[in-house]
Amino acid sequence: DAGITQSPRHKVTETGTPVTLRCHQTENHRYMYWYRQDPGHGLRLIHYSYGVKDTDKGEVSDGYSVSRSKTEDFLLTLESATSSQTSVYFCAISTDIINQPQHFGDGTRLSIL
């Protein structure tokens, strides 16, 4: 398995609180992604990173921010969590050769009450 660790694996929090999810990789891959997975929607891209401090928005970026200060870490922050952000969040990585998600972490199940 690709060396991707997501933390926490499960989290329950309340509406209005900030939440940060962490993705850590040991593969030294340049590209990293955050997706959310919801029934009937497949996976939808939230943000992605093409290098340290280089990030851009995906198709569902509203209410989310990201940061990448080191190659190995990509953080996703929900600035003020809402119930519509209850989802399973996946981090993914890919090499320089292909800028499509190749390896995914095992996800963070986030519930916002």
Next chain:
Amino acid sequence: QQQVKQSPQSLIVQKGGIPIINCAYENTAFDYFPWYQQFPGKGPALLIAIRPDVSEKKEGRFTISFNKSAKQFSLHIMDSQPGDSATYFCAASPGGFKTIFGAGTRLFVKA
């Protein structure tokens, strides 16, 4: 125009059968079509991918068929096994980072 439509939502086949999952797209700018396999509690894993300059690609028991004129592509699993029971996602990308996923197909292979 950015959607990828996947069918069926779920599929049950007998061991040894050949499940077929279909996907359709509208955006002619898509030039990379991957398939992902996901087991419960795990993240998706890239299974196989095709570019539109070929009509078919095989990797082991998995085959992608691609019809550029119809804007459709499909996944066939030969000699399916109970261990193939998973959710399968098709996807499409116009290049760059923004891959669009289908809604997924839950496959169950009966022993």
